[in-house]
Amino acid sequence: MDSDLPTFLGLPEDGDAAPDVVVLPLPYELTTSYGQGTADGPLACLEASAQVELHEVLLGEDLPAGLVFRTERPWTSDAGSLLEQLDDMEGFLRPWCTGDVFPLALGGEHGILPPFMAALRDHPALEGDLGRLTVVQIDAHADLRSQLDDEPYSHACAAARSLDLGVGRLIQVGVRAHSLEEQQRIVDDDRITTWFARDVMAPGRGASVWDAFIEVLGGLEGPVHLSFDIDGLDGTLVPATGTPVPGGLTYWHAIQVIEAVFSASEATVISADVNEIVRQEGSPLTQFTAAMMATKILGAHALARREGRWAGHNPSRKGPRAPQPRHTFSDP
Numbered sequence: 001m002d003s004d005l006p007t008f009l010g011l012p013e014d015g016d017a018a019p020d021v022v023v024l025p026l027p028y029e030l031t032t033s034y035g036q037g038t039a040d041g042p043l044a045c046l047e048a049s050a051q052v053e054l055h056e057v058l059l060g061e062d063l064p065a066g067l068v069f070r071t072e073r074p075w076t077s078d079a080g081s082l083l084e085q086l087d088d089m090e091g092f093l094r095p096w097c098t099g100d101v102f103p104l105a106l107g108g109e110h111g112i113l114p115p116f117m118a119a120l121r122d123h124p125a126l127e128g129d130l131g132r133l134t135v136v137q138i139d140a141h142a143d144l145r146s147q148l149d150d151e152p153y154s155h156a157c158a159a160a161r162s163l164d165l166g167v168g169r170l171i172q173v174g175v176r177a178h179s180l181e182e183q184q185r186i187v188d189d190d191r192i193t194t195w196f197a198r199d200v201m202a203p204g205r206g207a208s209v210w211d212a213f214i215e216v217l218g219g220l221e222g223p224v225h226l227s228f229d230i231d232g233l234d235g236t237l238v239p240a241t242g243t244p245v246p247g248g249l250t251y252w253h254a255i256q257v258i259e260a261v262f263s264a265s266e267a268t269v270i271s272a273d274v275n276e277i278v279r280q281e282g283s284p285l286t287q288f289t290a291a292m293m294a295t296k297i298l299g300a301h302a303l304a305r306r307e308g309r310w311a312g313h314n315p316s317r318k319g320p321r322a323p324q325p326r327h328t329f330s331d332p
């Protein structure tokens, strides 16, 4: 990549080596309802990542821990319409969703999730069925609206559109700002389980609810995508994100979620995103927190590989399989 663009963790990268991990900056911002600056967030996160310690305690070594990391050039699109932009983003992500490489996207608005789901449709671990995928979503918001300001692809609808694409199961945690419509969808849609912040973070009894949630993550089966909206964290940790909300997860709660999903013995985390990153001026806290989370995800992935919980090409796959028809947002 260009020497003027930062690499993740500031590591030197060999553009000729086949990557094990690819970091995909998605400076996408179209529908943010309150804050501004998610388009610059991925770059801010990459810059801040140079200050993150490389040592991962669980690995007992420094990242990249023998893996080849690659930081891709940021996604860009000059498409005129939102739906065409989503098509472009799906095309940008798709080559990294073949099962050989672990893709970690840095957003950008949470609206990146539906194109990521569309790009995963050919992932060998899904065996042609997006219904095999579980999405674990850390978020202050449910993102289950049918539309926001007449826009069905608003970031406030990201989880709903992903389910519409066929995602089989959605597990949300940290939700504490949602609408009546979203509450109804959580109740009505059997695919959704929501662990509300008011339950898992309740003083006293919250600790046992949290333990029950972590146990559910440990029992996950099959392919998993981790979607980490940083506003799921308490607003004090990410004051610059689009819609910071008090009452969210602590740093250590988030670490526990990441470690639990990556260490689930019957599950494989095939992809992840950290989104709604906004550059904080005057203090690097927001982008540094995001960089810490992204680093933790890659450390957990490295450990999963070492412990044989990364399938790469799915061993259960039997012979060649017809590619899935490509999903187009602009011409569904």
Ligand SMILES: [Mn+2]
Pocket (backbone or CB within 6 Å): 110, 139, 140, 141, 143, 155, 158, 229
């Ligand atoms: Mn979100």
